[in-house]
């Protein structure tokens with residue numbers, strides 16, 4: 001092996017060292033007063049993560065430690081899940097209709113609060129992440145990069161859109177309470193709301209009275225197709241992220257999150 005070849009081999013190795021380890025971590029914490037069933041779905045470059053669907057009861061955290069450092073994919077949380085009379089796992093919101101806690105490659109049935117990741121895109125070392133309410137909302141959440149690199153800011157949809165959801169967008173649970181809120185495009189499927197046809201450009205598709213309801217509750221998110229580009233966050237060398245469901249609530253009893261003290 002000549003010197004040039006060994007140098008070429010060394011470079012990717014050094015890049016891995018610069019990011020700490022060869023894999024990223026996705027951590028999840030549930031501060032909601034109800035159980036959440038998170039789901040990860042890989043898009044594009046990589047295979048599915050080691051955990052694609054799991055239960056997260058109130059006050060508990062969980063980490064997936066083997067996320068490829070160039071992973072791109074989606075994360076969401078299902079709520080109101082139960083085993084139905086035929087033995088199938090079904091959820092009141094963001095169900096993936098697999099009949100199991102694992103989704104077997106299926107996406108969510110909207111509306112759902114959607115987390116989007118594109119880690120180290122094209123070898124850039126930059127992690128892109130955002131919260132997208134383009135199909136609607138089901139629960140509040142935040143994304144917090146665990147690194148200290150530049151731009152590694154938390155983005156959050158902390159408000160509860162369900163509590164202000166207009167009836168024409170509302171999805172109700174079995175007891176009549178609003179469990180999710182459709183985007184106006186999903187609910188009414190009209191060009192001026194979906195930014196299609198004559199409304200298919202950023203100039204012709206401004207925010208609407210409906211998309212503003214979502215943006216008012218969650219100013220940092222994508223509330224419709226041509227929302228402000230500042231809703232995408234870019235973190236240099238963040239590598240690992242914490243997703244917190246119901247970030248504003250203070251229900252914490254996980255000993256790991258708390259450092260073994262209780263409040």
Ligand SMILES: *[C@@H]1O[C@H](CO)[C@@H](O)[C@H](O)[C@H]1NC(C)=O
Nearest residue numbers: 151152153154230232233234
């Ligand atoms: C990140 O937060 C800092 C400090 O609050 C702010 O100055 C900066 O503009 C933020 N960057 C992004 C991309 O939001």
Ligand SMILES: *[C@@H]1O[C@H](CO)[C@@H](O)[C@H](O)[C@H]1NC(C)=O
Nearest residue numbers: 034080092173175176177179
């Ligand atoms: C309705 O059910 C939801 C869970 O699906 C629960 O959070 C809520 O408290 C219930 N509301 C009433 C009025 O019972």
Ligand SMILES: *[C@@H]1O[C@H](CO)[C@@H](O)[C@H](O)[C@H]1NC(C)=O
Nearest residue numbers: 165166167168208209210213
């Ligand atoms: C939004 O505007 C449309 C058109 O003016 C109107 O029909 C609708 O009732 C409004 N909805 C809300 C929630 O303000």
